[in-house]
Amino acid sequence: MPTVLLIEDDQSIADMISIYLSEEDYNVHWGADGQQGTKLFNTIEPDVIILDIMLPDANGMDLCKEFRTVSNVPIMVISAKSEVSERVKALIIGADDYLCKPFSMRELAARTSALLRRSAISNHSVQSTPPAESGEIDPQSIKIDMEKRCIYLLNHPVETTFSEFEIMKLFWMHPGKVFSREELLNKIRGIDTFVTERTVDVHITNLRKKVEIDPKEPKHIKTVWGVGYKFEH
Structure with a gap:
């Protein structure tokens, strides 16, 4: 069962996401603010993160950047801000997807599944390295x-x-x-x-x-x- 870390300060939205994803066989852990989210991030080893940008005690963009410096876990940003500049900013700092509020639970689940699916395929790939014609490692490669x-x-x-x-x-x-x-x-x-x-x-x-x-x-x-x-x- 995939583990989802949900960081969202609006309890009604968090409840809807948690219930829907739980019914889709996800194990959802909810953090109501940046502090709780960071604590959960360091303890549960999530398979994917759903992160709200506007939190009462932290900037979601800063959290995304912080998480990305220590982990390659897929991160989906959710936000009421629909401007292209905001989506681009999120991608630049490390987000893998951006979903604008309001959104359907079905779309959220589909995107979460897509992130997890691609992550699973990559994580189970066999290690591969490019051949060296001379048999020596080129330090520039x-x-x-x-x-x-x-x-x-x-x-x-x-x-x-x-x-x-x-x-x-x-x-x-x-x-x-x-x-x-x-x-x-x-x-x-x-x-x-x-x-x-x-x-x-x-x-x-x-x-x-x-x-x-x-x-x-x-x-x-x-x-x-x-x-x-x-x-x-």
Whole structure:
């Protein structure tokens, strides 16, 4: 039974989410504010986090960023703020999905299931590394450990969000293949999830900052003008 950490200060909304997800066979733990949510995060090891942005004692964005620095657990932000700038900001700091209030319980459950499904598939993938023609390790190369869900640059681990890792894994498994923004969106979110092409641009920008020696002159994640992006070892 998947464990959901719900951080939401509105008890009526929290009750509805908890009841609905419990009926869908989720084990829901509720934190009514940032302090309770952080305490639960450190004790229950959630499989997914549903996080409200406006909390009485904390900024949900700050909590999201804090959680992301220590864990790759999928994070879904829920908020009454529907502006594109707010959704982009959440994605930049580490959220994997953003759901605007009011929303249907059915959609919330579907998105939660999608996040968990993609996380489970990735976590059970077999570790794989790119072949080295010379038999020696190139310290400049990017490597991905599927089992640990970790990207290595210069043999040092790089922290990524759930969606960033999914994009990087897709790139790495298909070097040289050009992916359109729409293809990348469909791969990381599913065709039924509301996202924009700007979402992909945000993830690409963040990935370049993390894996490129010079993000302004990328040697690995390259833009194919008018089409999308491609990855080169």
